[in-house]
Amino acid sequence: MEAEAAPLVSAAQLLGQHALAVFAIGLFVAMAASGLGCALLHRRHARCIDAGDAIAPTLARLLAGYAIGFALILGTASLVAVIGQQISSGRHWGLAEQALADAMGRHTPAVALRAFGVLTHLGDPLMLAVLGAAVAVLLWLRRERLLSAGWIIALAGNAILNPLLKQVFERARPLHDLGTTPIAGYSFPSGHTSGAMVAYGMLLYLAIRLLPLRWHAAVAMAAVALVLTIACSRVFLRVHFASDVAAGLFSGLSWLGVCVASLQFASHRRTAQPNAH
Numbered sequence: 001m002e003a004e005a006a007p008l009v010s011a012a013q014l015l016g017q018h019a020l021a022v023f024a025i026g027l028f029v030a031m032a033a034s035g036l037g038c039a040l041l042h043r044r045h046a047r048c049i050d051a052g053d054a055i056a057p058t059l060a061r062l063l064a065g066y067a068i069g070f071a072l073i074l075g076t077a078s079l080v081a082v083i084g085q086q087i088s089s090g091r092h093w094g095l096a097e098q099a100l101a102d103a104m105g106r107h108t109p110a111v112a113l114r115a116f117g118v119l120t121h122l123g124d125p126l127m128l129a130v131l132g133a134a135v136a137v138l139l140w141l142r143r144e145r146l147l148s149a150g151w152i153i154a155l156a157g158n159a160i161l162n163p164l165l166k167q168v169f170e171r172a173r174p175l176h177d178l179g180t181t182p183i184a185g186y187s188f189p190s191g192h193t194s195g196a197m198v199a200y201g202m203l204l205y206l207a208i209r210l211l212p213l214r215w216h217a218a219v220a221m222a223a224v225a226l227v228l229t230i231a232c233s234r235v236f237l238r239v240h241f242a243s244d245v246a247a248g249l250f251s252g253l254s255w256l257g258v259c260v261a262s263l264q265f266a267s268h269r270r271t272a273q274p275n276a277h
Contacts, residue, residue: 012096016103020112023232030228031221038217097241101174105238113236120233122226123192128155128199135203146266147209151202154259158198161255162191162248174238189247190240196230197252198259205260 015022121127132155139148171188204223208216231249234240240248 008096009099012100013103034220034224035217116233123196123230150263190244193231193248194252201256
């Protein structure tokens with residue numbers, strides 16, 4: 001079995017040796033793509049307005065948006081299931097992930113690990129709870145009652161969903177010799193990762209709804225940077241396997257898609273009701 005896993009383990013070790021460089025390149029590409037995506041969307045929106053297109057979504061657009069959201073939810077849920085199946089049924093995957101974690105621990109500079117150790121706290125449950133309360137109160141004071149309720153449901157829902165998934169898979173955390181206090185609880189999927197995806201993804205959605213256009217690209221780049229940094233920090237610190245983080249990203253994205261689609265639908269119904277009378 002070990003001989004069959006040798007190529008995969010070797011690839012994981014090579015990736016672990018250059019993990020910091022791969023992370024930096026990936027972060028740059030993701031941030032650039034998010035900023036460019038916002039710019040393209042704004043340009044398309046401006047062309048639609050110049051052409052006299054209606055601002056309110058038509059039925060066709062609404063259905064298309066929900067079709068995309070439904071496909072996203074199914075796709076991400078399927079990916080989580082596939083990853084979980086690989087973990088539970090295959091030893092090759094486990095050997096490769098442990099090799100990746102060991103290589104990252106040996107080749108990542110101590111200063112980088114300390115930085116990740118600080119940044120990972122931006123995904124702590126307590127940090128997200130404080131952020132959640134502050135944003136909810138601010139939205140309520142701005143009389144954005146629907147957005148405030150949607151924000152609370154998004155964070156609370158993920159706080160319930162992630163522990164349930166952990167109990168289903170019951171995966172132990174990586175073995176390491178960092179000398180730190182072991183973290184209690186199961187490993188799959190990463191709660192920090194899914195929490196960051198939902199919280200900072202929802203903040204991006206709120207920014208797009210409430211802030212001027214000129215802020216959208218900057219907020220999108222910041223949100224992407226936060227989510228990816230928190231997610232990757234869990235692997236660099238060896239408190240999660242890479243597949244735990246991938247599943248956390250997918251499960252968080254799935255729940256985020258549900259929350260955003262629900263808020264969009266509720267907002268559309270609310271704005272459409274006065275026109276029905």
